[in-house]
Amino acid sequence: MLAPKRTKFRKAHKGRIKGKAKGATTLNFGSYGLKAMSPGRITARQIEASRRAITRHMRRSGRVWIRIFPDLPVSQKPAEVRQGKGKGTPEYWAARVKSGRIMFEVDGVSEDVAKVALQLAAAKLPIRTRVVGRLVGAGS
Numbered sequence: 266m267l268a269p270k271r272t273k274f275r276k277a278h279k280g281r282i283k284g285k286a287k288g289a290t291t292l293n294f295g296s297y298g299l300k301a302m303s304p305g306r307i308t309a310r311q312i313e314a315s316r317r318a319i320t321r322h323m324r325r326s327g328r329v330w331i332r333i334f335p336d337l338p339v340s341q342k343p344a345e346v347r348q349g350k351g352k353g354t355p356e357y358w359a360a361r362v363k364s365g366r367i368m369f370e371v372d373g374v375s376e377d378v379a380k381v382a383l384q385l386a387a388a389k390l391p392i393r394t395r396v397v398g399r400l401v402g403a404g405s
Contacts (some may be wrong), residue, residue, distance in 0.1 A: 266309040267335050268358045276352055277338050282306070286366035294330045295370030296399045297379040304393040306359040307368075309335040315386035319371060322382040328374030333360040362392065 288400035292298045299315075312335060319329050342353035346396040362368065369386055371379050380396050387394040 266313050266358075267331075269334075270308060271337050272336070272338065275338065276340050276355060280360050280361070282363055284363060286404055289332050289367050290365045292367060292370055292397065292399050295328065297372070297376070297383060298332075298367045298370040298397050299383045299386055300395050300397050301362045301366045301368055302393040302395050304361075304363050306337070306339070307333065307335070307362050307390060307392070308339075309358045309360075310393065311389055312360065315369065318385040318389055319369060319382045319404040321340035322385055323371065323374050323378060327371055327379075330370040331368070332370060333362055333366070333368050335360040337361055339379040366392070367397070 286301070290300075312331060312333065316329060316331060323329070337359045338355035339357050339359050340353040367391075369383065371382060372404040374382070376398065379398075383396045387396075
């Protein structure tokens with residue numbers, strides 16, 4: 266699973282994910298992509314599950330690019346622990362994704378295979394998404 270090698274700080278504030286994505290809003294590598302339509306946090310496990318769904322459906326042909334990286338440590342307190350006594354320990358890594366961001370790109374496969382693969386990946390994610398294409402008329 267994806268995780269940073271090292272970070273400046275061990276714990277991070279929760280923050281709010283508002284506004285549209287500033288960068289990574291167009292396809293740069295592949296012919297088809299999965300674009301976020303709503304903001305949210307995506308965990309490293311969800312990214313890995315999506316990647317596996319894409320590569321499995323494409324039968325390891327073509328190429329997949331992951332354009333998000335989980336660099337946000339999410340902390341949790343243990344179950345049945347009273348409030349107070351400081352912040353919990355970091356449990357997993359997540360990526361903040363704004364609406365309009367391209368999260369995955371694929372190339373080297375047909376349009377039908379790419380669309381189905383990206384729809385399978387979208388089913389693993391907790392946010393609304395859309396399959397976009399570089400070709401004319403493939404923006405659904």
